[in-house]
Structure formats: C-alpha cells, structure tokens
Amino acid sequence: MKALRKYLDKIKPNFEEGGKLHWLYSTYDAFETFLFVPNTTSKSGVHIHDARDSKRTMIIVILALVPALLIGMYNVGLQHYLAIGHDVTLLTKFFYGFLAVLPQIVVSYVVGLGIEFAMAQMKKEEVAEGFLVSGMLIPMIVPVDTPLWMIAVATAFAVIFAKEVFGGTGYNIFNVALITRAFLFFSYPSKMSGDQVWVRTADTFGVGKGTVIDGFSGATPLGQIATTEAGGFSDFAFQGITGQPLSISDMFFGFIPGSVGEVSTIAILLGAVILIATGVGSWKTMLSVFIGGLVAVLLVNSFAQNAIMEMPVYYHFLLGGFAFGAVFMATDPVTSTRTEKGKWIYGFLIGLIAVAIRVFNPGYPEGMMLAILFMNAFAPLIDFYVIDANIKRRMRRATVVKQ
C-alpha cells in the first residue's frame, strides 16, 4: 500500500490546477479517496468526526443487495435450464446467471458513472457515490433479457434528466433506478412486460445452448393472475414456466420468473436486516409500506370480484417487486420524506397505491414502481405538512407571549 501511496503522490501534481491532466481531477480524486481515506482535517467547527461517510453508507446498501443479487443470478440460470429442459449442477446454473447479469451491471455502471465523473469534473466537485447503489439496482429491476443498449440509453436518460439536472446526488426528486425502469417500460413496453422477457432462453456467450421445451410459458405469477380467466382465487393455481405448480416456498426463496433482484423474498429480508441493523435504511418506511399493503389487500379482499382481488396478502408480499421496493427503493433517503412522521405516511401510501395498481389495472400486473415514483413526487408535500405543524406550534407560542 505504501508503494501505491507513493505513486499517487507522484502523479498527483499532474491533476492539480495547472497540471496537464487537470481535466481529470475529479476522476483522480475519486480513485484516490476510494483507495485512501482523505487526510484533510477540519478547518472550522468540530475537531473530530464520525467515521461514517457517504462511501460507507453506499457500501452498506450494496452489501445488503448482494444476497438478492446472488440468488437472483442463480434463479436466472435455474429458469433457463428449466426452459431448455437440461439438468445441470447448481454451480452451472449460477454461472449461467452470472454471465447473463454481469454485462448488465457493467453497462449500467460504465454509463452511469461515466456521466457522474464527467459532471463532477464540470462542476469541479468530488464524485458523489450515489450511483454506486443506483447502478447496482438497475440490472436488478429490469427483465434479464433487456438488451444492453436499452439499459445504456435508459441509464443515461435517468442519470442526466432525473439527477444531474437537479444538481446531482442528494438533490434528485425521483429515484434514479426507478426512472431508468420507467423509461424502459414506457419506451420499450414489449421488452419490459409480457411472458417472453422474464426468462432468458438464449445462450449466454455460448453457455447453456439448447431449444426451449414444449409447453414453456415465461409469464410471471403476477402476470398469470392478472390475465387469468378463472373466476376466483380458489380456481386458480400459480404455475412455473414448464407448467409445474409453484409453491409458497418457491416464491419465498425466489425460484420463480421475474427480475433478478425481486424474486427472492428471503434474500431481500436479509438485506432488510442489514439495512436496519446498520441504521442505513429506515425501518419505519419499510414497515409502513407493508402495513399500507396489508390494509389495501384486506380492503379489496372484502369485496373481491375476481381472482386477483381475492389473492391473500402474503402472495402480494412474496410476488413481484413489493418486498424489493419496500426495502431498497422506498427507503432511498433522498427521494423519500425527510421527516420521521412523514415516513409513516409515505410508506403507508406506497403500499396502498402499489396494491391498488396491481388489483385494478388489468394491463399492468406490477404496481410498485409507479407507486414509489408517485410518492416520490408527494414526499415534499408530506414533509411540508409535518414541518408546518412545528412552525404553527412555534408561531402560536410567540403570539401568546405578545398578548
């Protein structure tokens, strides 16, 4: 490490004001601070600082995403080999999924971070770490068969128009990863929904070649129930891609078709535990999303007219992006409400709206993305009223004094 430090010190003058490579200063700084803790000391105010910084916070979130990512990768392989009817080892399945997902992660990071680095350089600021999380989220919430160029275009759009135009990390109104997904969803609907996109049937870099077996259907469980002809939930059964019945445990462990990140509820719960234990994610937001969802489902259950209205609440939590959105998306501190009371209202409404969209919108079986984006827009309004209560109390106190 000492040699590295020496090397950094040696090349540093090139990047400083007047140096040949000054136009890359932010990039240099990003790498230097990635490798070594900056040794700048406090100039005003407190003389000691907490060891937690923005990098630590983001790393914890990424760590929390890893279980869902790994099981998601395995599931990509699992679904693929089911679809082509091959029986292979667990490792092969994982390897296939890893190969399928890795390019998406690379593309998302290269495009997003590239823009971030360039913007930071233009503004002569340090590179903010926010995209490290967004860049990981993006491949986890899109169908595995999304073409790479689409991911690149959508990521660029989201980073520029949902984040940088507002001022960068910390100033954005909408969750960047969800804007990426929304962009894809409305621009390329055929690649983002239906029953052809959730299971990768083609080979990846030559791995896993084969032809799809007869009777294959790649619809997600939520897609199945949204389009079912069955009159009630009791007449309906979730099916896997080869027509095999899906059990609750399949849904809990994540062996169902769906986006990489959302399928495994247990991995998401593990992530939630990490986020809550480290205090990085707000348990209030997470809990209130589930409460909101529960209330909404109980309501629609009570006057159910069709299968999806009758679907019990645990299916809602296990299927689709509900849990993933509650744990990783709703808790984004920048786009959620900033006040603690506000978080209860914000989360509750996300759960409520997500279920409403799922149940009452026949064309679109998943509601989490739109629910969160919708509440992102309303988060400042919720905060306004929470803070206004505090202001009113203070003003009242002041007028009492005057009399």
Next chain:
Amino acid sequence: MQIPLLGDAEEILRGSVTSEYVRICPEDFHGITPKLAVKIDDTVKAGTPLFFDKNYPGMFFASPVSGVVTNIERGVKRRILYIEVKADSTNLYEEYGKKRVDSLSSEEVKKSILDAGIWFLIKQRPYDVVAVPTKEPRDIFVTGFDTAPLAPSADFILNGLDADLQTGFDALAKLTAGKVYLSISPKTTNKGLCEATNVVITEFDGPHPTGNVGVQINHIKPVNRGETVWTLTAPDVAIIGRLFNQGVVDLTRTVALTGSEVKQTGYYRMVIGTQLNSIFEGNITEGISLRYISGNPLTGRKIDANGVLRAYDTQVTVIPEGDDVHEAFGWASLSPKRYSAGCTYPSSNKKYRLDARLLGGPRAIIVSNEYDKVFPMDIFPEQLIKSIIAFNIDKMEQLGIYEVAPEDFALCEFVDTSKLELQRIVRTGLDLLRKEME
C-alpha cells in the same frame, strides 16, 4: 450521545500556571466591535479596560493581569487579533470596592459589571453574542454542568466557590424581571449549586448535549421572536460574584487539560489569556502532528502549541491532527480504531483516540434523520440548516433560528455523513440575520 474519547482529566489540581505574556483575542467576544482603550507601553492593572465595544462604549473588556501592553497585533482590514500584556511578577488589581448586591439597584449591578470589564461573561440568545446591555432579558439561564466530550467536572472546578456563586446568582437576579434558571445534573454535589437560592434549579439527566444551554432553554421555556434571554456558565457566575465579594476582577479559572495525546491530564489554575506552552511541554505525545484546542473537541477553537486559553474556556484539549495518516480502503474498514455513532462499524465499549480528519468528503445532505437523533429540541435541524443556507429569513424564523447557537449543531456536525460545516453555517446565518434585523 456521549463520544467515548480517551483523555479524561484526572481530578487532581496540578498547580497554577502563569505565563510571561498574556493575550486577549477580541474575536472570542462574538458580536462586538472592539475599540482600543490602551496604547502600547501603557501600564495596566488586572481589571483595567483594554478595549470597549464601539456600539456600547460602556462595555469594557478587562485585562486579566497587571503589566505593560507590549503588542497589539492586527490582521487583515486592521482587525485586532490580540492584545498582549507583559505580566508583572505580582498581580496588582484595579480596586472596584466590595459591594453588597442586595443593597444595589438593577442599574447599579449592571454598571458595576460593565465597568469592571467582565460583562462579556454574559451571552444572549438570539444570535449567541455578548449580551446587549440595553436589552431587557426575559430570563437568565445558567448551566451548572458540562456534558461535552472530555468536559471538566463542574463539581471540581467550582470547588470552594460557594460564596462567589451565590453572590453571582443574586446579582443576576437583579438583572432580570424574569427568573434565573440554574441547571444541575443528578451527579452534581457542589453545595454552591445544589443549595443555591434566588434561582430556579432544574435537574437534567442524559448524555451530551443535555448540558448545552440551548437544549435546556428549549425544554424550560423556549425563546420566541422578539424575546431575549441571557446565558452564562456557573464558573462565570462565580467570577461575577467575586467582583462584588472582593471588589476586584479576578479572571482565574480552574482549567482541565484533556485529550488522548496528553500524558498527564489534570486541572490547572490560570487566568484567561495565559499561554499554554508550559503545560504542554514534555507532557504530550511527540513525533506526530497534533491539534491543540482551547475548549472541547466539538466547539473549541484551534490554537497553536504556544496559544493561549480563550475567554470562555475551562478546558484545553490535545488530539492527533491526523494529516500524516493514510488509511487504505476506509470505506471497507472493520478497524476497531474507527468510531461511529451509528451502526455501520463494529462497536465496542472502549474509548477512542480520534484525530481531526474529516474522514470523508463534503457531499449534499443525503442521509435523513441523522441530525434529529442528536438534536433533542423541538426543532427540525436539517430544515433549519437548509433555510440558513438559502438565507430565507421567514423560514429561519419559523423553524426556530432564535433558539439555537452554533454549539447546538456540534453533534450534528460530528455525525454528519456529508461532512458539512454546520456550525460555520449557523454562525454565518446568525450574523447575517442580526445585521438584517437590527
């Protein structure tokens, strides 16, 4: 939140410290414009005015020692950086005459303190500046304990000052039509505080920032727009009491020498402005770069190795500077040397040796609910900070700017993931607001 730092002061009085030169820095007295009352080579006694406030010419600032004025150092725009007095070997005091407070009127008490040059001990909210003598304070708040990291024990530094404290409280009671509030902690044993009369005693229990006067005011009776309250610390009340009891200005304090880099911590008696190099010499870690602080590590001022004790401080701290440390992959570190108030690092019950590094780069405010946890007042700190940055006067007033001082944001600044200079932001905001309103 109590930051577990190494270097608590041992409760032993290690002697009195004098220095050849004593320096008074007008920048300590926030909110005043100093005008010199002495020239170089003037002879002064302890208690002789060195300078006064341009806006309130009756408000003098006393010399802590007797001697000869040797230097008046000025900085940019001819701002006075410090006034240096070469101290006599025996201290001569300006005689102000012993007075019985109960026989004095409110105006006489006020004039005595102003004339003696120790009015600066009284500060005011809003704006956290030296109290404006012409403003009528609604109440006066005295803090009887300090919860800051490595803070000196109030019981120890107030030992034997019972009579001065009581006289000080009586004098303060004359200065307000409202009440004098004194805060104590459950651990307070000092009789001068526990058995004080003429004051309303309130007991506060809990970690820092419970000892901050801002928190105490917010819980007892918050400051509203248009109101003024005065604040003091108990050691300063004793100095005021001494003026009436003995008729002299004696700015001697018992000061704690603390910090992880001090070999032998303890207490010293000294006047404000005393050069500290004699207590540092041979008593601190050598070979690494150090940060000397007059005050505590959260709100103190950075000083040099030959710096002086600043006007309001009862504590001197030495910690590592840390600019010679290169720590690899800090974001992935599981090192037990790193301390975090949150849970993103493994925690232990041990005490830490923290240095002055920021441990990160400045960012926009990202993490929510971070400030609220260490800000036990009925105020939204993050929103208030944002309104100060935007300098939206209406919003600042609505969100409670009149109730806060920079020190109230010290812990927020410590825990801040975004490494923003919150105390500086609040200080600038208060100064601008004062200019705008007065």
